[in-house]
Amino acid sequence: MNKWLTHSLMVLLLVLSACSPQSSADKTTEEPKDEYTALAEEKNNDQDLKKIELGRYAEEVGATLSSPKYQSFHVNSSFSIKGKVKDTSKFTSDYVMIKVQSEKESPDGEKEFEYFTPINDGTFEQKVQLFNGKGKYEVKVSLPDDRTENYFKRLAEFEVTNVNPKVKRDVMTRIPALEHDLKLENLPSGFFEEDEFFTLNGTVEDAEMIMVKVDKENESSKVMIPVAKDGTFAKEIPLFYGKGVHKATIMTPDEERENYYNEAAVILVDNQSEKTYTPIKYSKVYQELGYSLEYPKVGGEETDLSYPIKGEINPDAPYADQTEVVFVSTKKGEDEAMYSIPVEDYKFDGEVFLRFGPGEYEVSVFAPDFERSNGDYRSFTGLANFMLKGTAEDKRNLLPSKGIQSDHPEIESLAGELTNGKTEEREKAKAVYEYVAKNVTYDVDKLNNESFEFDDSALKTLNEKTGVCEDYSYLTIALLRASGMEARMVTGRATFSFARHAWVETKVDGKWLLMDPTWGSGYLKDDKFVKEYTDKYFDQDPKEFDKDHSREDIQY
Known part of the structure; x- marks a missing residue:
């Protein structure tokens, strides 16, 4: 073999060696496609795909649809809609409406899902999540009407088949949400599982309060959520009606109508708990007066x-x-x-x-x-x-109540001093009666001017050492209850004047004992209070007591 031939063979061997397959160590491979993506592609390859035909309105406004392209096709769970519009000047809205209809009911019993997609510089784009798992969906894309507000005209209509059985759902957002720039944060999706409550937080513009309507089958309730000055809000929303899917509709205030709210967004929450609750009912003034009840929920x-x-x-x-x-x-x-x-x-x-x-x-x-x-x-x-x-x-008859702060440290301390060393209940009751009757002065001006206040109470009477019959009774009952004795207020009339009056009953050795510390404190003469203590109205015989006291009601 000559030298030229030998050299040619060596070059050929080098070229063949350079073109040989890579070793397993340095070979790169493509990631395998998701099984449902592959299945959707397979279905589309086997199908005669026909192009979408646009409606007549598309020609009038110069609208085109770049995605999707076909009248009927298969997808893995979601797909995108993209389009352009040349002339938006006559539109009565800034949004495209996309209506998705499933052939079967969703977990909340509905068959439809809507998107309202902003038109920006003549373009729009929306990822559409097929909300009900595997099956066929009818999709309608509509553009704003050029005459009537909140009315839309068809751009395109097509059929999509989802090959993925898993239920995935977006938060359904309506136009009021976009107008108020409502943003919901930290939600896993538009359909998720929770136990008893779920947390709703986010931001919203131009709203002092938003409402959440919670529905399950034929039951419904409302939850009010205050909005902070910076537009943030946060609240735990109860899943009132036990195990199963609850529909939560977030509602924003109507700018034209007072105390009226519009549907802004919808989510579904599958409650895993069997526990049921009842809703809190809020009045109209709850919002008007700016109240926010943090607890109970x-x-x-x-x-x-x-x-x-x-x-x-x-x-x-x-x-x-x-x-x-x-x-x-x-x-x-x-x-x-x-x-x-x-x-x-x-x-x-x-x-x-x-x-x-x-x-x-x-x-x-x-x-x-x-x-x-x-x-x-x-x-x-x-x-x-x-x-x-x-x-x-x-x-x-033992617990604190309105005006009777028997658990306040000042009241408890004084009750302890008054009853210290006393073992008999009657002794304790007499000590309290005597203290109040001797230390509180009747407020004639309060009686004449009828200057009763919302904060009238035992503690106020103790600090000011003055009051009318209600105040005497507040302090007496508070001190008795703080001493471990049952006591209650009796309201009625003073029979000689028919003026409203209040006095006290306390249980001593299993029987109710009557006392009137106001009358035990003194009396009125020439419209002035004369301070003169008497124990006449402590444990008076009931028949005698009833001669000038007309009983009407019991207050706790």
């Missing part, structure tokens, strides 16, 4: 003796600066008790008691009604109402 809870009430008042709301106390009533059958919770720096945080034994209670939260109140008449306006289930034993 729901009604229908089971609780023992005490239950917290917590919230705040918008400082810019009417009467916010005047409001020093919020009132709560708990009612079980015919029995009702009132409680007052102080307001400090526009916030209130206190507790009420389910004092009438086991059973169902109706609880109402009230604000002072400054417009209808006067010195003689204190009026309240309802804010919220809900139900509770109490489990504790009956302690109606």
Whole structure:
């Protein structure tokens, strides 16, 4: 073999060696396609794909659709819609409406899902999530009408088949959400699982309050959410109706109609808990007066003796600066008790008691009604109402209540001093009666001017050492209860003048003992109070007592 031939063979071997396959160590491979993406492509390859035909309105406004391209096709869960419009000058809206209709019902019983997609510089683009898993969907893309507001004309209509069985859902967003720039944060999707509550937070513009309507089958309730000055909001939303899918509709205020809200966004939450609650019912003035009830979140809870009430008042709301106390009533059958919770720096945080034994209670939260109140008449306006289930034993005559702060340290300390060393209940009762009657002076001006206040109470009477019959009774009952004795206020009339009056009953050795510390303190002469202590009205014979006291009601 000559040298030239040998050289040629060597070159050929080098070329063949350079073109040989890579070793397994340095070979790169493509990632395998998702099985549903591959399945969708396979279905499309087997299908006679026909191009989408646009409606007549497309020619009028110069609209085109670059995606999708075909009248019928398959996808893995989602696809994109893209288009352009040359002439948007006559449109009555800035949004394209995309309506997606499933051949079967979604988890909330609906078959439709809508997108409202902004048109920016004549273009629009929307990723469409097929909301109901595997199956066929009819999709309609419509452009804003050139004459009628909130009316749309068809651009294109086509059919999409989802090959992926998994249910995935976007948050359904409507035009009011876009107008208020509503943004929901930290939601996993438009359909997710939770237990009992889910957290809704985000931002919104031009709204002091938003509403969430929670629906399941034929049951519905509303939750109000205050919006901070910076536009943020956050609240735990109850899934009231036990296990199953709840539809939560976020609603923003209507700019034209007062106290009216429009649907802005919709999400579905699959509650995994069997536990049920009842909704809190809010009055119209709840929002008008700027109240926000932080706790409770729901009604229908089971609780023992005490239950917290917590919230705040918008400082810019009417009467916010005047409001020093919020009132709560708990009612079980015919029995009702009132409680007052102080307001400090526009916030209130206190507790009420389910004092009438086991059973169902109706609880109402009230604000002072400054417009209808006067010195003689204190009026309240309802804010919220809900139900509770109490489990504790009956302690109606032992616990704190409106005006009777028997658990306050000053009251407890004084009660301890007055009853120290006394073992008999009658002795303790007499010591309290004597202290109040001797140390509190009757306020004639308050009586004549009818200058009753929302914060009248035992503690106020103790500090000011003056008051009328109600104030004497407040302090007496508070000191008795702080001493571990059952006590209650009796309201009625003084029979000789028919004037309204209040006095005290306390239980001594299992029987109710009557006392009137106001009349034991002194008497009125020539419209002046004469201080003169007497024990005549302590444990007076009931027949004698009833001669000048006409009993009407019991207050706890």
